[in-house]
Amino acid sequence: MSAPTITFNGTIPQQYDDYLGPFLFEPYALDLADRIDYAPVTNVLELACGTGRLTNLLLERLPSSAQLTATDLNPDMMAVARKRTLAPNVTWAVVDISAIPYEDNQFDLIASQFGFMFVPDKLKALTEIHRVLAPGGKLIFNTWGAIQDNTAWAIVNKVLHAFLGGNPVPQHLGPFSMADAQVVLQALTEAGFHHVNATSVKKTGLAETAAIAAQGFIQGLPFATAIQEKDPSLLPKIQAAVEQEFSAQLGNHPLRTPLHALVFEASK
Known part of the structure; x- marks a missing residue:
C-alpha cells in the first residue's frame, strides 16, 4: 500500500474539531496552557x-500587549481556527515547521500541541525552532505517549489492520x-536546547457516545483520505467496526478511554 501524504483538508478539519476536539485535544490544550508563565512573554x-x-487558550491568558503568530501547514485547519477568535493580537500564517520563515531570535515563547x-525530519524542525527562539526563550509542546496507553487509538489501529492489512498512515x-x-x-539537546525535560500526563478521554468517537477517528483524521482513495x-464499514469495538471495550453513553501524552519543555 502506498503511503499517503499526511494532510488535514476538505471536510476533515471540521470533523476533527467537532468530534475529536473535546474528546482528545481540549484536555491537553488546557494542560499545556496552564504550564506557561505568561508574565515575561511578548512575542509568541x-x-x-x-x-x-x-490558540484560544493562549490568547485568553497572554497579556494584551503580547503578540501571537499562529501557524499551520494546512490552511483548511487554520480556517476552522480563525472562526474561534477575533482577537486583535493574533496573526495567521501557513508555515512549514522544517523551514520557518522568520528571523533568528524572534520569539520568547514557542508552543505546539500534537x-x-x-x-518528516524532526531534528531539522527542532533546529529551526531553536534558531527563531530568542535567548532565554521557552519551548513547550506535547506528543502522544505509547499507543498501548491510548486504548482508543489502539482499537482504531487494530480495526484498520483488519480491513486494510496495515495502517494507511x-x-x-x-x-x-x-x-x-x-x-x-536527545533530539532537543542535539538541536541546541538546554534544561530539557519531559513530563508524563495521563487523562481520561470522554465522548458522549461511541458513535461520535468513531466518526471523529475515521472521518476527522487523514485515515479518511487514505480509505477513500483505496x-x-x-469508510462506513470501518467506522461501524470501530464504533462496535469502542462500545464493547470503552462503553457508550458516555465512552471513556485512558489517554497518555508527553509534555516537553526546553530553553534556549
Missing part, C-alpha cells in the same frame, strides 16, 4: 495550531512517532 509563535484549541509527530509520521521520551530529549465503500 504557535506551530501546528490545527483548529485553534490551544503537531511535531507529523514532521506511515508510522514514522504517525501520531506515535515521538512516543519515546528519551529519543525526543475503496470508498470501506
Whole structure:
C-alpha cells in the first residue's frame, strides 16, 4: 500500500474539531496552557495550531500587549481556527515547521500541541525552532505517549489492520512517532536546547457516545483520505467496526478511554 501524504483538508478539519476536539485535544490544550508563565512573554509563535484549541487558550491568558503568530501547514485547519477568535493580537500564517520563515531570535515563547509527530525530519524542525527562539526563550509542546496507553487509538489501529492489512498512515509520521521520551530529549539537546525535560500526563478521554468517537477517528483524521482513495465503500464499514469495538471495550453513553501524552519543555 502506498503511503499517503499526511494532510488535514476538505471536510476533515471540521470533523476533527467537532468530534475529536473535546474528546482528545481540549484536555491537553488546557494542560499545556496552564504550564506557561505568561508574565515575561511578548512575542509568541504557535506551530501546528490545527483548529485553534490551544490558540484560544493562549490568547485568553497572554497579556494584551503580547503578540501571537499562529501557524499551520494546512490552511483548511487554520480556517476552522480563525472562526474561534477575533482577537486583535493574533496573526495567521501557513508555515512549514522544517523551514520557518522568520528571523533568528524572534520569539520568547514557542508552543505546539500534537503537531511535531507529523514532521518528516524532526531534528531539522527542532533546529529551526531553536534558531527563531530568542535567548532565554521557552519551548513547550506535547506528543502522544505509547499507543498501548491510548486504548482508543489502539482499537482504531487494530480495526484498520483488519480491513486494510496495515495502517494507511506511515508510522514514522504517525501520531506515535515521538512516543519515546528519551529519543525526543536527545533530539532537543542535539538541536541546541538546554534544561530539557519531559513530563508524563495521563487523562481520561470522554465522548458522549461511541458513535461520535468513531466518526471523529475515521472521518476527522487523514485515515479518511487514505480509505477513500483505496475503496470508498470501506469508510462506513470501518467506522461501524470501530464504533462496535469502542462500545464493547470503552462503553457508550458516555465512552471513556485512558489517554497518555508527553509534555516537553526546553530553553534556549
